[in-house]
Amino acid sequence: DYPGAPDSTVVRLRLPRALGSGDSIRIDMEWEARPSTTPRRQGRRGRHYDFAHWYPRIAVYDRGGWQHNALVPAGEFYGEFGTFDVTLVVRDDQVVGATGVPVAGDPGWARVRRSGSVIPQASAYGATRADGAPAPSGYRTVRWIARDVHHFAWSASPDYLYEGAAYVREAGERLPFRTWDTVAVHVLYRPGDEATWGNGIAVNRTIDALRWLEQAFGPYAYPQVTNLHRLDGGGTEFPMMMMNGSPSYGLILHELAHIYAHGILANNEWRSGWMDEGLASYLTNWAQGLTAQERAARVTLAPPRRVVTGYRGNAHTYAPGDAAGLNLVQLELSGRAEPIGTISHEFAEFTVYNTTIYSRAEQMFGALRDVIGDDAFRAFLRDYYRRWAFRHVDEVAMRASAERAHGRPLGWFFDQWIRGTGLVDYAMEGRQTVQRPDGNFATRVTVTRQGELAHPMPVGALADGVWTIGRAANPTAERQVVEIVTPSRPEEVRLDPLHVTADWDRRNDVFAPPFGPVKVVPDWPFLDQADRERTVLAVAPVAWYSAPGGATIGARVRSHYLNLVDRHELGLAFATRDPGRRIAGDGRESGSTAVSRIQGWARVENPTLPVLSRPLMGHAAGVAVLDGITMLDYRRTWDLSPFTFARGPRIAATAGVLAAVPFDRNFLPDNWKEVEMTELNATASARIPLGRMPASGPAPLDTLRVRAAAMAGYLTSESGVSGDRGYGRLEAEAIGVKYAADTATALMLRAFAGWNAGTPEQRTLRAGARDAIETFSQHWYRPSDAILRQDAVNYLPLGGAGLRAHAPDVFLAGALAVNGEVARRLYQLPDSWGRLGVWGGAFADVALVGGRHGSSFANPLVADAGVGASLRGRLFDRAVRLRVDLPVFATHPGQTFDGGASLAPRYVITLEDWY
Numbered sequence: 001d002y003p004g005a006p007d008s009t010v011v012r013l014r015l016p017r018a019l020g021s022g023d024s025i026r027i028d029m030e031w032e033a034r035p036s037t038t039p040r041r042q043g044r045r046g047r048h049y050d051f052a053h054w055y056p057r058i059a060v061y062d063r064g065g066w067q068h069n070a071l072v073p074a075g076e077f078y079g080e081f082g083t084f085d086v087t088l089v090v091r092d093d094q095v096v097g098a099t100g101v102p103v104a105g106d107p108g109w110a111r112v113r114r115s116g117s118v119i120p121q122a123s124a125y126g127a128t129r130a131d132g133a134p135a136p137s138g139y140r141t142v143r144w145i146a147r148d149v150h151h152f153a154w155s156a157s158p159d160y161l162y163e164g165a166a167y168v169r170e171a172g173e174r175l176p177f178r179t180w181d182t183v184a185v186h187v188l189y190r191p192g193d194e195a196t197w198g199n200g201i202a203v204n205r206t207i208d209a210l211r212w213l214e215q216a217f218g219p220y221a222y223p224q225v226t227n228l229h230r231l232d233g234g235g236t237e238f239p240m241m242m243m244n245g246s247p248s249y250g251l252i253l254h255e256l257a258h259i260y261a262h263g264i265l266a267n268n269e270w271r272s273g274w275m276d277e278g279l280a281s282y283l284t285n286w287a288q289g290l291t292a293q294e295r296a297a298r299v300t301l302a303p304p305r306r307v308v309t310g311y312r313g314n315a316h317t318y319a320p321g322d323a324a325g326l327n328l329v330q331l332e333l334s335g336r337a338e339p340i341g342t343i344s345h346e347f348a349e350f351t352v353y354n355t356t357i358y359s360r361a362e363q364m365f366g367a368l369r370d371v372i373g374d375d376a377f378r379a380f381l382r383d384y385y386r387r388w389a390f391r392h393v394d395e396v397a398m399r400a401s402a403e404r405a406h407g408r409p410l411g412w413f414f415d416q417w418i419r420g421t422g423l424v425d426y427a428m429e430g431r432q433t434v435q436r437p438d439g440n441f442a443t444r445v446t447v448t449r450q451g452e453l454a455h456p457m458p459v460g461a462l463a464d465g466v467w468t469i470g471r472a473a474n475p476t477a478e479r480q481v482v483e484i485v486t487p488s489r490p491e492e493v494r495l496d497p498l499h500v501t502a503d504w505d506r507r508n509d510v511f512a513p514p515f516g517p518v519k520v521v522p523d524w525p526f527l528d529q530a531d532r533e534r535t536v537l538a539v540a541p542v543a544w545y546s547a548p549g550g551a552t553i554g555a556r557v558r559s560h561y562l563n564l565v566d567r568h569e570l571g572l573a574f575a576t577r578d579p580g581r582r583i584a585g586d587g588r589e590s591g592s593t594a595v596s597r598i599q600g601w602a603r604v605e606n607p608t609l610p611v612l613s614r615p616l617m618g619h620a621a622g623v624a625v626l627d628g629i630t631m632l633d634y635r636r637t638w639d640l641s642p643f644t645f646a647r648g649p650r651i652a653a654t655a656g657v658l659a660a661v662p663f664d665r666n667f668l669p670d671n672w673k674e675v676e677m678t679e680l681n682a683t684a685s686a687r688i689p690l691g692r693m694p695a696s697g698p699a700p701l702d703t704l705r706v707r708a709a710a711m712a713g714y715l716t717s718e719s720g721v722s723g724d725r726g727y728g729r730l731e732a733e734a735i736g737v738k739y740a741a742d743t744a745t746a747l748m749l750r751a752f753a754g755w756n757a758g759t760p761e762q763r764t765l766r767a768g769a770r771d772a773i774e775t776f777s778q779h780w781y782r783p784s785d786a787i788l789r790q791d792a793v794n795y796l797p798l799g800g801a802g803l804r805a806h807a808p809d810v811f812l813a814g815a816l817a818v819n820g821e822v823a824r825r826l827y828q829l830p831d832s833w834g835r836l837g838v839w840g841g842a843f844a845d846v847a848l849v850g851g852r853h854g855s856s857f858a859n860p861l862v863a864d865a866g867v868g869a870s871l872r873g874r875l876f877d878r879a880v881r882l883r884v885d886l887p888v889f890a891t892h893p894g895q896t897f898d899g900g901a902s903l904a905p906r907y908v909i910t911l912e913d914w915y
């Protein structure tokens with residue numbers, strides 16, 4: 001019967017009688033196996049065959065009972081150890097590599113040997129009676145024996161070239177299981193690999209990796225190791241053998257590390273991928289000196305800045321390697337992290353699985369090394385190998401070895417990393433330096449835990465150019481004092497100065513109340529800037545013009561940490577002209593004070609609050625006092641996308657409140673009514689990729705974006721002219737963009753429906769523009785007679801019904817609109833600028849409208865059409881849109897910027913786009 005039914009890849013055989021302990025049974029099976037032409041660990045191309053997972057395997061019975069899961073993409077088979085005696089019948093010209101040693105017949109290596117020597121190790125398991133199994137003519141048989149393996153993989157190709165060598169270990173360590181002082185190294189590569197695999201390159205790298213791993217775990221437990229060039233990319237290990245897609249040293253290290261961790265120390269990959277993938281990844285980096293601990297050992301001061309040339313060189317960015325692990329921080333803060341111990345197929349998506357069991361588990365092994373120390377960590381690996389080789393291992397086995405090496409319980413450590421999610425974050429709460437009678441300086445640092453994960457935090461004091469590192473010895477303490485002694489007064493004291501730990505928030509690693517350490521930089525246009533240890537505070541001048549206030553000048557400061565949290569903006573400017581007195585429509589007269597010439601705004605997004613241990617992700621709020629209006633808003637955003645990393649729809653919902661109160665009519669923009677408004681609003685939007693999603697390479701450009709928005713508010717009028725009333729607006733749009741195969745031609749179609757009632761001018765739906773609240777932060781557009789509102793500048797903040805020939809303040813009661821455009825890329829700017837294209841095209845807009853506020857349309861069917869050019873793409877780190885449209889045709893020319901006839905030359909500039 002089939003325990004995984006309807007899946008039929010796992011079968012249960014009922015025995016005629018129960019087996020006792022030490023009993024055995026012989027089962028004969030016939031089966032057919034054929035590798036697929038699409039390589040996935042196995043595969044075939046021409047007469048090259050990679051056989052993996054090609055025969056019925058026996059399920060493992062362990063602490064958890066029968067483990068009979070089917071083979072799934074995430075996770076590998078969990079196999080029972082045994083002896084394999086395999087006779088392969090192959091064509092005469094095939095060259096074969098396999099798990100085990102060839103005891104009879106010729107694997108074909110000597111015939112295709114390019115260099116080195118062939119050491120078959122045929123008698124590794126003692127003399128075997130070489131039974132000459134008969135082979136049909138044109139075929140030959142090769143018989144292999146492998147002991148203490150849980151899988152048998154093999155590969156054959158007539159094109160393989162062979163290089164081999166003997167790795168001879170110096171006599172020394174004895175293990176409780178058999179090892180071979182001479183290990184044969186076999187490399188099989190393909191024609192064309194001579195310069196990359198050949199000339200001893202792959203052979204020597206395999207030997208180097210073996211030597212490094214032996215000093216980590218102990219002597220290798222098999223008589224041979226084979227490294228061959230498979231059809232699939234990447235790499236997979238099998239006992240005594242790795243099938244690799246490249247000869248890179250990192251890959252060889254990783255796969256050979258797996259022959260230890262997963263091959264000899266056989267964990268259930270499906271339940272505990274972290275035990276082999278995390279450890280193999282950590283060891284790979286360790287061998288190459290790339291772990292945080294090894295990098296820190298080479299660095300005594302802050303690492304050098306990233307070297308970037310050209311305009312980008314102005315940006316202050318992370319030092320090399322310092323951005324590592326930030327994807328894990330982002331995953332955690334987004335609330336989508338899953339514990340390392342999650343069963344592989346239960347991860348929400350493949351990339352979360354990968355990120356977690358490789359990167360986060362690698363981080364975990366680094367943390368374990370910090371907790372138990374270098375010597376104990378080495379002792380742990382050796383104990384783990386010595387005790388558990390050729391057995392099934394699980395977290396209990398690994399933890400027992402770590403605890404033996406450490407001499408103390410580590411349940412807390414494995415619990416927090418394996419079964420929980422969370423962040424490492426420690427803060428320096430206080431520091432005090434005193435000179436001791438012996439002349440040295442003692443610095444006492446109070447360290448408190450802020451994050452969920454406990455860690456023995458290093459604390460450093462920099463004196464005379466050298467960091468002296470102490471450690472918060474009790475990793476599980478919430479608060480402790482660390483003392484560091486230096487020969488002179490320290491210039492700097494900070495937690496984890498060499499960035500060895502996963503501490504995500506390094507702003508609180510120094511004692512710098514109240515706002516934490518700050519890096520002030522010029523806000524270079526179009527560049528992203530970030531710092532691992534400090535808040536980046538980017539300063540830029542701002543200037544704009546308004547008719548009442550004249551030239552208005554000031555400065556804007558934007559700050560953030562890791563481009564992710566505490567995104568703040570603060571602006572202050574002063575109007576150089578006194579607007580004097582202005583008489584309103586109702587005949588009342590008012591003057592402005594100096595105070596209302598001060599323009600200012602502040603925004604926060606994803607803020608950290610002192611009482612909370614984590615930033616409030618998805619929350620944003622702002623206050624603005626601009627042009628005689630006070631505006632307050634708060635917005636909560638939810639990311640409802642089904643996937644975090646995988647390609648798929650991006651779905652978001654927001655809910656917000658907004659209040660706007662005009663207080664100085666002399667400044668009031670000419671598209672604002674003097675009413676107080678309070679509003680609730682909500683939007684839902686989705687960006688859906690269209691077309692076939694390739695497994696790799698660029699995602700399809702074709703997209704469908706849909707958006708729905710609703711707002712409902714109440715307005716009160718001081719003058720009582722328009723009366724107090726409620727208002728509402730609804731709109732929905734769908735935008736589809738389809739590209740031709742060469743991606744240089746695009747077709748855009750937009751459908752829009754909008755309706756509003758009772759809205760004041762600043763919130764009213766417009767024929768071709770976004771409303772005055774949507775454009776409120778645009779200083780060059782908002783104020784009366786602003787630079788972009790001059791008669792000579794036909795600027796349109798494209799939006800509303802999208803009738804782009806029409807002036808911005810053409811109000812509508814409702815509209816059903818279709819906007820279409822065909823565009824062709826005429827020129828692509830060099831990539832050093834980002835990716836910026838110059839596009840040209842033609843457009844047409846058609847709408848059925850209901851006019852409003854004096855925007856009367858003689859005929860409700862409104863249309864325009866024309867040609868245009870745009871600059872579209874990215875300039876350095878920012879998306880850029882600049883359009884110049886020539887709407888030569890308009891059904892209602894009276895509502896256009898320049899009037900004239902239906903067919904007339906006119907132009908419109910916009911900084912928005914629908915692509």
Ligand SMILES: [Zn+2]
Nearest residue numbers: 254258277280
């Ligand atoms: Zn791996």
